[in-house]
Amino acid sequence: MxxxxxxxxxxxxxxxxxxxxxxxxxxxxxxxxxxxxxxxxxxxxxxxxxxVSKLGSNNLLILPGQTRGGPGGASSFAKPFKPNDLNVLKSSINTLEAVSPVENTSMTVVYKDQNYRTNIKGVNNDYFTVQSLEVDLGRKFEKSELRTGQSACIVGKTVVKKLFAPDENVLGQKIRLKNFSCVIVGTLVEKGANTFGGDQDDLILVPTKMFQRRISGNNNIHMITVSVKKNIPLEEAKLQIDQVLRESRHIKANDEADFTILSFTTLLDTxxxxxxxxxxxxxxxxxxxxxxxxxxxxxxxxxxxxxxxxxxxxxxxxxxxxxxxxxxxxxxxxxxxxxxxxxxxxxxxxxxxxxxxxxxxxxxxxxxxxxxxxxxxxxxxxxxxxxxxxxxxxxxxxxxxxxx
Amino acid sequence: MIKLAGITKTYGSGEVATQVLKGIDLQIEKGEFVAIMGPSGSGKSTLLNILGALDVPTEGDYSFMDTNIRGLSKDQLALFRRNILGFVFQGFNLLKKTSALANVEMPLIYQGVSAKERHKRALEVLSSVGLQERVDYDPGQLSGGEQQRVAIARAIVTRPKVLIADEPTGNLDTKRSHEIMQLITGFNREGITVVMVTHEEEMAEYASRIIRLRDGMIEKDGHHAV
Structure with a gap:
């Protein structure tokens, strides 16, 4: 039927x-x-x-202030980190593979008659580990450059293309940023665009110390990125960082911290x-x-x-x-x-x-x-x-x- | 075989109530060929619909071989029509845009007959009404006489005990009418009881018994020699 x-x-x-x-x-x-x-x-x-996990699933981002609802929420009025905060992180936590401050700004750079606006990041050599960056020509920063803040730049491929002729020798050239000049000591291996379409080669890395002396004029740090050693749970590293930073920033155990530790897994969840x-x-x-x-x-x-x-x-x-x-x-x-x-x-x-x-x-x-x-x-x-x-x-x- | 006692049928209620049948007593034996005649409005179609279990009487008893038809549910009435009765209508009532073969097979689907057996039996019956050459034609491609022959084939394919025919020749010319009546007479001779409503004396002559209705009552009920 x-x-x-x-x-x-x-x-x-x-x-x-x-x-x-x-x-x-x-x-x-x-x-x-x-x-x-x-x-x-x-x-x-x-x-x-x-x-997002390509961005580094074992990386943590430490920002001043409290964020609610994502990384964009951190207040720029919050008390920034001081060099001491960075030092205690480096010295007292052994689960971290790399710790780098990141100072950010955007500036016009000049070489001969060419000028181009790009991102300037004040970092140390750990930043290469955290971001999986590699030097193409030249070298990373030397200890003296990091310590004294003397002018040294490592440039991304996009900046090279904008400022220099195709066959021009880049290493050792001086480029002008604002009112000071900077010697190029290295170039970065090209990374291409990320998934969100951002150009990852459009940047110039300078030592944090130089950034502070020449650009910001103080020794504040507005962001710290760390890379946690493999096989260490992120949560464990987070707890350690929290403890160490509370101590160095004199925050009582029951008080709310004046900084935020973000992982990309948090971002992923969001x-x-x-x-x-x-x-x-x-x-x-x-x-x-x-x-x-x-x-x-x-x-x-x-x-x-x-x-x-x-x-x-x-x-x-x-x-x-x-x-x-x-x-x-x-x-x-x-x-x-x-x-x-x-x-x-x-x-x-x-x-x-x-x-x-x-x-x-x-x-x-x-x-x-x-x-x-x-x-x-x-x-x-x-x-x-x-x-x-x-x-x-x-x-x-x-x-x-x-x-x- | 069929026994009606005190059958009445009233349409509507209260002041507008119309009593179409006013007490019919009737007995039909197995193998009879009964023609029901009467002027329009005499209640002959209503009586036929009650006999065909398409309609239910208001009062009275209807029994078929000792089964009380009035006591049956809707589904039981459907089974009664399915297994005991066959219908032929004035307007043929074939399924449109459906081949003669499929039309004749249709009642067998409800009987649960297998597709192969359905096909075989439908072809047999269609050739017994002389349509073996027309089995794949739609009703629209057939003449009125041919359509009525398909309808008769559909009615008898289930091997019914009673064939209920409502003005089967009403839409046909005289020549086709006689062909149809001969077919029906033939099946009657094979043992199928036939109850037919008609208003044409000429067609009623084929019956072995003529019941005349007037104003919802049996006026005359008589056998005559064929």
Whole structure:
């Protein structure tokens, strides 16, 4: 009986091809958007996670002040770190592989008649470890340069390209920053753009000491990055840093610290929270379009039941029970919405594929959402098909036969 | 085989109530060919619908081979129609855009007959009504007489005990009408009881018994030699 009802449904849908196709479009769009939203959401989330962990999953960022809700929240009015804070970190914690202050500014640099605005970072040699930077030509900073703050620059490839001719010798040249000049002692190996599109080669590294003397004019430190040794849990390192800094900054154990230790896993959590919320919201929008599609199916099934009143009468006369008629119309709406679901899945996968290639994010095709969507489209067929089917099944045979 | 006692049928209620059947007592034996005649409004179609279990009487008893039809549920009535009765209507009532073969197979689907067996039996019955060349035609491609023959094939494919025919020749010309009546007479001779409503004396002549209704009552009930 079910098989025959299925065949009958296929025949009925074919008979009204245009109408069936238009009706199913609602479901097609709904299912396609659910599939695309969920898969693209997952792909984007995976891509972001991957690129964030490339930034250094064993790195910690120490900022003055308290942050709430992400790294952007640190107040610049908070009491900055002093050289002593840095020294105690280096000397009293053995779980850290590298500790580097990072002072940041943006400045125009001049070489001959060329000038270019770039990022100036005041760091020490540990910064290379933390950021996985490598020297291409020349060398890192020498001890004396770090200690005295004499002028020495290590430049990124973008800066080299902007200021120098292609074959020009860069090492030993003097570039001008503001009102002082700086000798180039090294260049950095090119890193290219990061996932967020930022140019990682658009920078000049100078010793922190020089930055403080020539640019900021004080010995404040506004950011410290550290790299935790492999196999040491980040949380353990965090606790140690917290303890040491509280001591050196004279903060009682019960008071709130005036600094924040951020790990990229914190950042990762925030990002995955945001993407999860976005995925749910987009999914909800898609689900609404599915309901709209379901209403479309209900509408056309009601029309179909009215149109085929005579047929229902004939079927009842030859002995169809109410349940037979119910099943026939229910299966028809389920088949209609499931066909829409199948086309929707294919379309959704195609959209996912296109977007993943186009936006260069990971292609993740979740099989569970595909199966779930198909089942859901059939469920919609049942939910929105039941009322028209019952209308058909409850007809009185003699009235249905007389219907004109 | 069929026994009606005190059957009444009233449509509507209160002041607008119309009593269409006013107490029908009737007995039909196995193998009879009964024609029900009467002017329009006499209640002959209503009576036929009650006999066909498509409609239920307001009062009275209807028993079929000792089964009380009035006591049956909707589903049981469906089973009664499915397994015992066959219907032929004035307007043919075939499924549109569905081949003659599929139309004839349709009642067998509800009987749960296998696809192969359905196909075989439908082809057999279609050739017994002379349509072996037309099995793949849709009703729209068939003449009125051919459509009614498909309808008869559909009615008898389930091997019913009673054939209920409501003005089977009402939409046909005289020549086709006689062809159809000959077919029905043939199946009657094979043992199927036939109850037919008609208003054409000429067609009623095929029956072995004519029941005349007037104003919801049996006016005359008589056998005649064929």
């Amino acid at each position: 079910l098989y025959n009802a299925f065949l009958q449904a296929i025949r009925e849908i074919k008979r009204n091809m245009m109408r069936s196709a238009l009706t199913a479009i609602g479901i097609v769009i709904g299912i396609a958007s659910v599939i695309a939203m969920v898969n693209i959401g997952k792909g984007a989330s995976a891509s972001i996670t991957q690129s 990002i995955s929270q945001i993407t999860a919320i976005l995925t749910v919201m987009l999914g909800a929008v898609a689900a609404i379009s599915l309901i709209v599609g379901g209403v479309g199916i209900m509408n056309i099934m009601l029309v179909s039941v009215t149109e085929r009143t005579r047929e229902i009468g004939i079927r009842m006369a030859v002995g169809a029970m109410a349940a037979d008629i119910l099943i026939q119309f229910l299966i028809e709406s389920v088949v209609l919405s499931a066909l829409g679901g199948i086309v929707g899945v294919l379309l959704g996968l195609a959209i996912t594929y296109g977007v993943a290639i186009g936006l260069d994010i990971q292609l993740i095709l979740d099989p569970s959402i595909t199966v779930l969507s198909l089942l859901f489209s059939m469920l919609i067929g049942v939910i929105f098909g039941i009322s028209p089917a019952r209308k058909a099944a409850n007809m009185n045979p003699i009235d249905a036969l007389r219907y004109e």
